[in-house]
Amino acid sequence: MKHVRTTLLAAAGSAAALLLSACGGESGTAAPAVPAAPSSAAPAESSAAESSAASPAGDATKPGTELKVGDRAVVPFKYGTTKSGTIAITVTAIDKGANADLAKYGDKAKGITPYYLRASIENVDGADLSYASVSLRALGTDGRSTGVIITGSTDQCKSGTAPKEFAAPGAKFETCTLQGAREGSEVAAATFDKGDGYDKAPIVWKN
Numbered sequence: 001m002k003h004v005r006t007t008l009l010a011a012a013g014s015a016a017a018l019l020l021s022a023c024g025g026e027s028g029t030a031a032p033a034v035p036a037a038p039s040s041a042a043p044a045e046s047s048a049a050e051s052s053a054a055s056p057a058g059d060a061t062k063p064g065t066e067l068k069v070g071d072r073a074v075v076p077f078k079y080g081t082t083k084s085g086t087i088a089i090t091v092t093a094i095d096k097g098a099n100a101d102l103a104k105y106g107d108k109a110k111g112i113t114p115y116y117l118r119a120s121i122e123n124v125d126g127a128d129l130s131y132a133s134v135s136l137r138a139l140g141t142d143g144r145s146t147g148v149i150i151t152g153s154t155d156q157c158k159s160g161t162a163p164k165e166f167a168a169p170g171a172k173f174e175t176c177t178l179q180g181a182r183e184g185s186e187v188a189a190a191t192f193d194k195g196d197g198y199d200k201a202p203i204v205w206k207n
Contacts, residue, residue, distance in 0.1 A: 094190055189207075
């Protein structure tokens, strides 16, 4: 089993952030405070045509498309330096957790509410994408980053990896991306923002 490194970046105060790490269930040591990264701009409003629901197999969903949770998006996908193909991502749920779910982070997770972005990943074109992983990002109600980044897994949200058999059309696996928001804030959407124009205009799923 691979060693998983879990990190949490939580905004602290008005202009600083702490980078924290933990291995397994033990909390790591805080690094020196660094300036908080500015929130990325909200994705541009998509046109009515771009806001369509599930995309047909092989027909790539346009960057900037806004979907509802449960809708399917087809995207070109690269993993590492040698694997590429076409996958379909269906965000199946955006679930709110409890601060207690972040117990392994200790006091460093104080004031953070976890959110679980659950998704089903499908191999569209049959490319060999075995062992690949797909992650999503959360947006707040204002359409911007929540300012909190958590990587890793909890008991309530296990990050999935494509099985060895993920090399045929129609093959699927389930995954969950752990995200967070400050107390008093909420996660309202999940986004995919990896490559081919999606980095500048992510696909967005809303409840």
